Amino acid sequence: MDRNEAATAVRPAGKTLISVRGLTKSFGANKVLHGIDLDIRAGEIIVLLGPNGAGKSTFLNIIGGTLEPTTGSLAFDGRNMDFAFYNGEDARTIGIQRVFQELSTFPNLTVAENMALTHKKGGSVSRRELVRQARERMQAFPGNRIPVDAPLSILSIAERQMVEIARAMTEEGTRLVILDEPTSALSSEEVEQLSDLVRRKAAEGVAVIYVTHKLEEAVRLADRVVVLRDGRLHFDGAGQGLTHDRLLELLGATLEQHRGAAEGPARKDAAGADLLTVEGLSNGILHDIRMNVGEGEIVGLAGLEGAGQRELLQAIFDARGHQGQAINSATDIAYVSGDRKREGLLPIWSVQQNVEISAVPLHARMGFVDFKRLKSSARAWLQELGLAHRANSPIVSLSGGNQQRALLGRALASEAPLLLLDDPTRGVDAGAKASIYAILDDLKKNGRSAILYSTEVAEFAQCDRVHVMARGHIVAEFTGAEATEERIVHASFQDPTQGAEKVRATASGPIRQGFLGRLIGWPALPAAVLMLVMFGMAFALQPRTLSTFGLELLLQASIPLAFAVIAQMLFLLGGDIDLGLGFAIGLANVLAATYLVDAPVIGILALAAVIGGYVILAVIVEVLGVSSVVATLGASFVWLGIGLMIRETPGGSSPQWLSGLTQIKLSPLPFACYVLVAVALLGLWISRGWGYSIRLRALGHNRRTYLALGYSALAGRVTLYALAGTFAVAAGLLITGTTGAGNINVAAGFTLSTVAAVVVGGASFAGGLVSPVGAVMAVIGISLINTNLVFMGISSDYTAALGGLVLILALSFRSLAQRSGQ
Structure with missing residues (x-):
């Protein structure tokens, strides 16, 4: 200094x-x-x-x-x-509170849960109080309409930023x-x-x-x-x-450089042939959009945040290279997303790999890639953007502004004639902005075009034409010198609906869905449909099952599988998967059948050791960085080996108290119904009702951000694995009480069945999103598949294939339901 x-x-x-x-x-x-x-x-x-x-x-x-x-x-x-x-x-x-440039909020949590995540008493208050506190704290931005009980994933980037700022600024x-x-x-x-x-x-x-x-x-x-x-x-x-x-x-930054950039590039008198034509584009958000982009032209999209600009860019990108009724795109298109964290970065790759991926088709012949030319092309663009010295660095090690420049480099390297730029200078310093402006000027000279959306009005000085959007409509178009800040801002506040209720575009919140919309968007809908269809088939094939005794027989096999599915659900809650679950349950079954009658103390300690084994797995995964797939697959052989050493062939016995638990009668419904409901509610409490569950879901969805908030990922992982081990042991005990014997292979098929049930029930492999009620319904449906095949007299040789086909159909139904909900 x-x-x-x-x-x-x-x-x-x-x-x-x-x-x-x-x-x-x-x-x-x-x-x-x-x-x-x-x-x-x-x-x-x-x-x-x-x-x-x-x-x-x-x-x-x-x-x-x-x-x-x-x-x-x-x-x-x-x-x-x-x-x-x-x-x-x-x-x-x-x-010390911090608002990160790359937002540290969690899309899988509600706004209220995100607010509570860093609050000292966030996990120890009721849900109602959680929502009340969140509403109060969000008044840091007076007049906002952000629904605090809604998932953060449905909010715009601006609204998410408001949530994070309010969280930091209102913390006690x-x-x-x-x-x-x-x-x-x-x-x-x-x-x-x-x-x-x-x-x-x-x-x-x-x-x-x-x-x-x-x-x-x-x-x-x-x-x-x-x-x-x-x-x-x-x-x-x-x-x-x-x-x-x-x-x-x-x-x-030199004043000449900055002022030259602010004045914008020299404009052509006329653009070349149209690369893109949009005529009458309408959907749930956009209304009668009409625009065109010619060769060598930069067209701006202005307006308030949330007025439909990002939706328009996405619609154009989705229609690239196609001639449709509303969008005619005669060329390839490259897209630079404004949400680089979710839609832009390939986080495990280097800067150069993130750039060169878009240029692979340009340097491939008959399936073979010329890596020398590919790397040379990527290096050239990195040099142009001032990032050549960081080419081999992990992309996540760059500052937010440099990450944005790297993503721009990816679009440039693709050589697509038309670029869609969603706020490309967000978080970029003045010098880097000037270099980006110069690159855009060069693009025009080479006949390439761009559609530029920016939250900074000054950026539109780079554009030949500017379309101003308001509430999904294009309400004004300005050319050249007409595109002044005053005119753009004035047009942004126009009401194209002419008398409709006025709602601020930046914080309008999600559209409230009706009952049908909520039903279609329910993550557990495929599981519910599967269960009801299988019950219907069972009652049609065997009417006598429509009784208390018949239901008991139908549901009996689902009970241990329900405990197992909650164990698998806890793994997926943390973003992991347990490939050894079936043999862990089998080992618990063998230990219970071998020791609980003659040596109960040894039996209890041995079952506790299984749970301890899960804790060790958590340490291996979190501390040593071993993939959960690898760790649990290796553990499956350990469980199998120990089980075979203890009891090579099926045998043993069940203690009377354990057998008695499986034979309880409780009117008016079969006891199995009460158990299945209790398991679902317990899973629901662990994943949503328990104060610590907010942290567990945050850990599963984004470990890196979780660590940035200062929480212990090891503590969260140990909690999830220990709970999963407890449910696995419980499943093994129930099998012992039902069968009266121990067999290490008794639950070998549970692993894949539980994975399928958790996913059909509404969970995400990405972690942090689970539905215990859906998982239990899916388990019931899956167990009834095999029962119905027996009722139909189909050979057991076809059971696995037909059961798998039904699961594929259920997952396909879920995917279609999610798209309809969106």
Whole structure:
């Protein structure tokens, strides 16, 4: 930092909250931070600026407890923090809240659950109180219509950003809030609301670190401005008096470069032949859309967030290369999604691999890829975008802005004549924006075209024409100099419905579905249909089963399978799968039949050891990073081997108390009905009613974000595996009580049956989404498949094949139902 600039820094009078000294961080030979010294005082707003890759995220990760520095110290409220034990949960405990550039919310949870996830008492209150608190906290953005009881997945990016900001800014005991690009998807009104909220929090004594690439926000909000460049503290000074141009100089961007980009490229007098024509496109969101894009033309899509721009881009991309009634696309199209986390990044690949994947068809002949030319092409675009030095780095190690540039490189490398750009400069610094603008200018000169949607009105200076959207309609079109900010903003607020009820486009919330829509969208619908159809067939084939005794016989086989399916469901809840479940249940059956009668203490300890084995599996998967598929497949051989050593052939006996449990009679329904309902409700409580279940579902859906919030993935994994082991042992005990003997192979078919039942019942292999009620209904339906085949006199040789066919049909039905619900 320049000495004269350091000397001009004006420090607020508040007490020093955080003090960092000599902070450095290296990743191998790459030194990212160089001796950072900085004080953060209570009640001040620090705007942190810097080009992409300057070290901002690394610095904030260290303060937030998710990254340990190489050297240096950090003191909070005068107390030195020990980095060996300082983590994200510790940071939240002492009052540090953070809004990440890549949102740390969980789409599989409701808004209320996301709000409660970081709340100190979030898991210990009722669902009703959870919703009430969430509604109250969301008033950080007055007038928003976000339904707090709805899944986050149905919200727009802007609404998700509002949820995360509200969660951080309204947390009790907050001392420091870190806002990393908080307005990247917000409308101008929401930006103003956030600015007011930041000022109020600062007035209450809360320190704020505000990271942005929007320099007008820095000028408006900053008490202090801190600039990082190349991992060094380049500037630390008072915000008062700093101008937009001065900030550009501090960031290393020349005024000529920036102004040239802002003025936009030279426009052609006329575009070439049309690459895309849209005539009368309408669906549930879009209404009578008409537009065209010619060769060498950049067309803008403006309007309030949520006005239908992203839906239009998606519809055009889906119709690429086809001639339809509404969309005629005569060319290939490349799409740069605005939600790079969900729709853009290939997280396990390097930067270069993420770019070159789109160019594979260009360098393939007769199924063989010319990898030399492919890599050369990708490197050329990375060089153009200033990312060549990070080509072999994991894509997730890049800053958000550099990730966005890499995704743009992927689209460019495809050589598609038409690019769909969904907010391509979101989270990108001024210098990188200028380079992107220059690339777009070059594209035009080469006859390539683009449709550009941006949340920043200034971006449309790059466009030949701008279409303004409002509530799914195109309400205005401006050409060249006509596309002023004033005209675009004015058109954005037009009401194309002419008298319909006015609803803000940015936070309108989901459309409330009727009963039929909710029924079709019910994840467990295929399981319910399967169960009812199988019951109907059974009653038609054997009318005598329509009695208490008949139902008992039909459902008896489903009971141990129901316990097994909850065990498998718990694995899928965590994003894992148990391929050894059948033999684990068989081992529990063998242990119970062998020891519980003659040596009950040994039997109980042995069954507890099976649960302990599941805990060991959790440690292997989480700590050692072994895939759950590999770990549980290996464990299946262990379970099988131990079972065969104890009892090579079926035998043994069941204790009387265990056999008695399976013979209980309880009017008016068969006892099996009560057990199955109880198992479903217990699974429902574990996955949704238990306070800890919010964390477990968050872990299963996105482990990386879960860790970033400072939670222990090991604790969550151990909990899930231990519970799964308990249900597996319970299934083995029930089989023992029913059959009166032990057989290691008795449940060998349970593994695949439970996987099928959990998925048919509404679970997702991605983790975090399960439906215990659906899983139990699916188990009943699957067990009845075999029963009905016997009633029909079909040979057991065909049982597996026909049962598998029914499951495929059920899964296909689920897929169709999900599409209809969407």
